[in-house]
Amino acid sequence: MTTPEPIGRRRWAIAEGYIPPGGTHADDPRFESHETACLLNANDRDAHVTITIYFKDREPAGPYRVTVAARRTLHLRFNDLEDPESIPHDTDYSSVFESDLPIVVQHTRLDSRQAALALLSTIAYS
């Protein structure tokens, strides 16, 4: 399977970011409130991605570094970013992704603070 031209862009931004504080399904990680950036690397080489997190009232955090392997997708939970620091819950943030290869980024949130799940998703800005 070959991808003759790479699909995507090298820089993406998600202006909306918010990890809800806990949820009603905290015993099941699939239902835990979370915020995800889905990164698709359709290239035949690994993509090295640097993430910067912007806040309302402090300097940005980062850079966070993730690798998306060749011909793979990475559904990255912001909850899991820990180095150089965790992203606080119940806090507004934005994120910028810079990659050395074209990738595609989509933003999804599952909010399980209530018994009824709430979902949102949107393509990031590129």
Place this chain on the structure above:
Amino acid sequence: MTTPEPIGRRRWAIAEGYIPPGGTHADDPRFESHETACLLNANDRDAHVTITIYFKDREPAGPYRVTVAARRTLHLRFNDLEDPESIPHDTDYSSVFESDLPIVVQHTRLDSRQAALALLSTIAYS
């Protein structure tokens, strides 16, 4: 009814993909958890589309082949893709669509794992 110039692009990507495992309304297919790619072909000729599915930890699946007839829309459920292989449930994936004519692709999910439905939709990346 004529469309003087075709609307759309020939390649699209949906970075976020996930088919929830079952649901609370499994007896009614309209409420069954599903993930859909809506493909619009506003051309006066059939569009031939090849779909590749990317995963986290294995090589891509596909190519899947679908035809969108001239002046028609196809609301494709990923659940229904079976050749060359089914897409596993409860697994993260991404998808890339390549068409021989310009089309428009939109991504929608209905999550019925809870009594309250959750919906998301976003235009794909092109």
Place this chain on the structure above:
Amino acid sequence: MTTPEPIGRRRWAIAEGYIPPGGTHADDPRFESHETACLLNANDRDAHVTITIYFKDREPAGPYRVTVAARRTLHLRFNDLEDPESIPHDTDYSSVFESDLPIVVQHTRLDSRQAALALLSTIAYS
């Protein structure tokens, strides 16, 4: 208030379309299941928009004609389109908007088939 350059595009497509059949709040039109195209005309002249509806298994319907007044927004419910024909409920469709002036189109659905509302929204393709 002046808008030196018009914002938007002249052609838009919404690949995903579906009007749910009825709802649990049918006595209150704000909670009735509906699908909306929001059209913004930031120009200083009226915009004349032609809408074509595409289906899975029949020729397209339309043209439907709406006018968005200068410096106004129109939140158009697909339920309200009646000339040349109504759009059937519980049926997949796509829509294409062609305007004589640049406009901005966004797609939103309220699904009230369950007690808990489900909402989706996405910018249309242009």
Place this chain on the structure above:
Amino acid sequence: MTTPEPIGRRRWAIAEGYIPPGGTHADDPRFESHETACLLNANDRDAHVTITIYFKDREPAGPYRVTVAARRTLHLRFNDLEDPESIPHDTDYSSVFESDLPIVVQHTRLDSRQAALALLSTIAYS
């Protein structure tokens, strides 16, 4: 942390706007029904943004003026816009953002009129 080239655009539009009238969680501002524009300014200088609100049946309101500090994100609730006038609830509107520096704008709504939250989000048009 430096951003060699600014990410974003200088003009954005959100065609869909609607602040639901009250909610079931009005005692907790996190759950109050609201509509948000998230503005990311990844530049090293403050961005000055002018917002115009368009309605169905009256002249536009504004200009509203907000500043997004350098390397900061602003999650702006339309409920909070008061000068030159408040935005009425239960009324359809659209918004246009004009900035002196490139920014990224995303649109999110939390609808808490029912016990189950409903969420939507989409990148704005640029």
